[in-house]
Amino acid sequence: MEQNRFNQTPPTIGISVRLAETPDEIRAAQKLRYQVFAQELGADIQSEDGLDTDAYDAHCRHLLAFDMATGEVIGCYRLLTAEGAAAVGNWYSASEFDLTPLKDILPQTVELGRACIHPDYRNGGTVMLLWAGLVKFMRDTDLRFMTGCGSISTRDGGHEAAGLYQMLKKKHLCPPEWRVRPLHPLNWPALTPKENPECPSLIKGYLKAGAWICGEPCLDEAFNCADVLILMDITRLNDRYLQRFIHD
Incomplete structure (x- = not known):
């Protein structure tokens, strides 16, 4: 019954969002991930079967978007909870950031990973339908915080990523007690932050x-990118804002 609560998309949209129910659906998501990250974006993913897989997949829930007309998986999120992180040995983002400042809230957290959408479906509506499904998952599992890596392309050498961080930190930095340190920071002396960078x-x-x-x-x-760690406390979420995107 849990999965059915995610299938809330109005029929006119043509997209449904729910948790994966079978190994074949997870494989379809892994295939999409490989197509987007490796073939389209040039990520260094070693694969002999055209799938993006790693040790985390078996310990995650997989939130999928489907084209209702074809049944094709056209978008996905990978969801890791504290239980899954303990089983696999760590949070995925711990490979990029020192998560020590978040240790007290991690038991109430879901970590997002491998978010991607098929190029034919990349619009605000698809993104927000997936995001609405994520919030439903958090509410149904009594989780308060969402975290995950938001990626910025570094194909220009990192200047846009530097400029975007300089812009976003003015209004969007988390409370000081939750700020984390990147394990592989940008090479700031070599960068000229781009003015008016585009935010993904x-x-x-x-x-x-x-x-x-x-x-x-x-x-x-x-993955040819720079990642910022995103954190959301869904108790701050405006329900009217969420509902607007569910029905757009």
Whole structure:
């Protein structure tokens, strides 16, 4: 019954969002992840079967968006809770950030990973339907905090990522006690922060809903990006804001 609560999309939208129910659905998400991250964005993912897989997958829930006409998986989120992190050995974002400042809230947290959308469906509506499904998952499992890495392309050498951080930190830094340190920071002396950088739509959506960034970006060379750690306390979430996106 839990999965059915995620299938809340109005029929006119043509997209449904729910948790994966079968291994084949998870494989479809892994295939989409490989197509987006490796083939489209050039991430260094070693795969012989066209799937993006790692040790975390077996310990996560997988939130999927489906094209209702074809049944195709066209978007996904990977959700890791404290129980899953304990089983796999750590949080995924611990490979990029020192999470010590968050230790007291991690038991109440879900970590997002491998968020991607098929290029034919990249619009604000698809992103926010997935995000609405995420909030439902958090409410149903009594979790208060969401965290995860928001990615900024470094194909220009990192200047845009530097400029975006300089812009976002003015209004969107989390409370000081939750700020984390990147394990692989940007090479700031070599960068000229870009003026008026474009904010990726996923990060923009989180910030509009009240999320924070937790400090400086971490360089992820394998995925050709810099990641900022996103943190949201859903007790700060405006229900009217969420409902607007569910029905757009």
